Amino acid sequence: MNRVFSKIWIIVIVSAAIIGGGILAWQYSGSSYKEVSEISSISNSVSGLFNDSFQKNRVVLCVDTDNGLNYDVAGTVTYKIGKYTRTYYDKCLTFSRWWPWWPKYNLLEYYCKDNKVQSKKYICPEGCQDGACIVMQKCEDGTLYGQCSSNKPKHCDQGVLKDNCKLCGCPTGYECQEEKNTCQKEAIIEIQDNLVILKNKDDVTYTYEACELPGKIAVSDAKVMQHFYTKFDDNYDYAIIFTNFEVCQAIHQINIKNEIKGIGLSEFDNSQYYGSEGRLKGVVRMGQGINDNYLFLHEFGHNWGVFINSELRNEFNHWKDNAFLDRCDAMSATGSYYDEIGNGTYSLHQCHNEWEYSRLTQYLMGLLSKEDLLNDTFHLMEWDNDLSASKIKETFTINDIISLNGERIPTPTTSQKVFNVASILVTDENGASPETIASIQQTMQNYAKWFSEATDNRASINFSIR
Numbered sequence: 001m002n003r004v005f006s007k008i009w010i011i012v013i014v015s016a017a018i019i020g021g022g023i024l025a026w027q028y029s030g031s032s033y034k035e036v037s038e039i040s041s042i043s044n045s046v047s048g049l050f051n052d053s054f055q056k057n058r059v060v061l062c063v064d065t066d067n068g069l070n071y072d073v074a075g076t077v078t079y080k081i082g083k084y085t086r087t088y089y090d091k092c093l094t095f096s097r098w099w100p101w102w103p104k105y106n107l108l109e110y111y112c113k114d115n116k117v118q119s120k121k122y123i124c125p126e127g128c129q130d131g132a133c134i135v136m137q138k139c140e141d142g143t144l145y146g147q148c149s150s151n152k153p154k155h156c157d158q159g160v161l162k163d164n165c166k167l168c169g170c171p172t173g174y175e176c177q178e179e180k181n182t183c184q185k186e187a188i189i190e191i192q193d194n195l196v197i198l199k200n201k202d203d204v205t206y207t208y209e210a211c212e213l214p215g216k217i218a219v220s221d222a223k224v225m226q227h228f229y230t231k232f233d234d235n236y237d238y239a240i241i242f243t244n245f246e247v248c249q250a251i252h253q254i255n256i257k258n259e260i261k262g263i264g265l266s267e268f269d270n271s272q273y274y275g276s277e278g279r280l281k282g283v284v285r286m287g288q289g290i291n292d293n294y295l296f297l298h299e300f301g302h303n304w305g306v307f308i309n310s311e312l313r314n315e316f317n318h319w320k321d322n323a324f325l326d327r328c329d330a331m332s333a334t335g336s337y338y339d340e341i342g343n344g345t346y347s348l349h350q351c352h353n354e355w356e357y358s359r360l361t362q363y364l365m366g367l368l369s370k371e372d373l374l375n376d377t378f379h380l381m382e383w384d385n386d387l388s389a390s391k392i393k394e395t396f397t398i399n400d401i402i403s404l405n406g407e408r409i410p411t412p413t414t415s416q417k418v419f420n421v422a423s424i425l426v427t428d429e430n431g432a433s434p435e436t437i438a439s440i441q442q443t444m445q446n447y448a449k450w451f452s453e454a455t456d457n458r459a460s461i462n463f464s465i466r
Helices: 002-006 042-047 221-228 293-301 359-364 398-406 434-454
Strands: 010-015 022-030 030-035 039-041 060-064 076-081 084-089 106-111 116-122 154-157 161-162 174-177 182-186 187-192 195-199 205-207 217-219 236-241 253-254 283-288 336-342 345-350 377-383 388-396 418-426 458-462
Touching: 042 236, 060 106, 076 106, 076 116, 084 116, 084 283, 195 221, 195 434, 221 236, 221 283, 236 434, 283 293, 293 434, 359 398, 418 434, 434 458
Parallel strands: 195 418, 236 283, 236 418, 418 458
Antiparallel strands: 010 022, 022 030, 039 116, 060 076, 076 084, 106 116, 154 161, 174 182, 187 195, 205 217, 253 283, 336 345, 345 388, 377 388
C-alpha cells in the first residue's frame, strides 16, 4: 500500500469555463508536492469535444494577439474549428493562502503553438494587472523611473539619465557642484604656514568674455570662499585670494557686508552667498602674489572707502588726483601729493613706496575720531595755466564731511582695529610650486607690515588660520 500511495498522482482538472480548460498535474513525494507540468494544451481538450467526423474537412485556426509568450501585454487567443470559435483572455491569478507551498503564479498567459491553444502560468516580479505583468519603466541602464542610478550622480528622469548630485550624491573623490547639480573633483585644501591652498576646483573659475587675456579666465570670489568655509570656521573679517595662474581682474576688491554708518555705504549683508555666517566683510584679489605696497593698501583700503559724499572723491571711489590730503594716501587715484613752494603755491610730489592712509582715510577706518581731526584741513587743488605750480581751490574740514554723511559709527572707542584675514591660494590642477608658496608667504608678511605702518600702528592684520 505504501508503494501505491507514494505514486499517487493528484490530477487537478480545471473547468474550461473557469480557467480556460487548463490542466495542472502534481505528484506527492514524501511530505511535499512538486509540479509536473505548468503548460496545458487547451486545444486538445477542446478538439476532444468533437468527434473525428465533426473535425474532418473543417479549418482549424489559432490566433494570438500578443504573438506568443508576451507577459507584459494582455493578449487574446482565438481558436476556431470550422464555424465554432472559442476565445481565451490572458488574466491575473490569485494564489491560495491554503496552499502556501504552491508556486505563487499571478498570471495565466494563453498562446498558440502548432496551431493549438496553450497556456502557461507565470510569476510577474512586480505583480499582475489587467491580464499582464506590471512593467516598471526604466532608463537605458536599468534604473527605475525616479530613482538614482548606481552610476552617480545620474538620476532616471522620465526615461532620461540626468546629473543630479543633490539627490544622488557623487562617487568617492568627487563632490557636488550644486549650482550645476553635477559632480567635480573633491577639493584638496591644505595649510602651509597660514596660507590656505585650494586645488582641483573647476567651479571657482569661469569665462569672462570682456577680458582681453588669453583664455578669458576669471575667479569667482564667492565659490572660493564657499569651499573655504567647508573646512574652516567663520572666524575671518576679510580674505585675500591669490592664484598661480593668470586671471582676468586679478586685482580687485568687493565689499560683502557693511554695518558702519557715516562712510557713504548703506548697511547690507551678502556674507551668506560666500559661505560665511555673517562675519566676512570683504574679499581682495591680489593675482599671482602681487608684492606691491600701493596696490595692496589701495585694494584693502576699499573695505572702508572712498564712498563718502564729498568733492574730494571721484566717481571710482578714490580720492581725486587733485585732492591734497596730509600725506601720500594709498586711496588716491594717481598717488599724488603736494609740496608747498611758497606764496600759496604748491608743486606736484610723486609718491614712491611711501604709501600710507591719510588721517581722513583713518577716520573712515574708525582709527581716528572727529575730535582728532578738528584742526585738519583737506584741499582741492588747481593748476596755473602753465602747469608750473598749483594752488588751493577749495578747502574742507571734518565737519563738512560729517554734515553730508553723518558721523562715523562706531567711533574709535569701540571700532575694530585687529582684523583676521584668511589668505587663500587657488592653484591649477598641477598645484603650486614650493617657490610660489614661499613667495606668497613672504608677501603676506609684507602686507601685515605695510598695513600697520600705513595706519600709524593704529590697526593690524592677523593672518593666522585656526
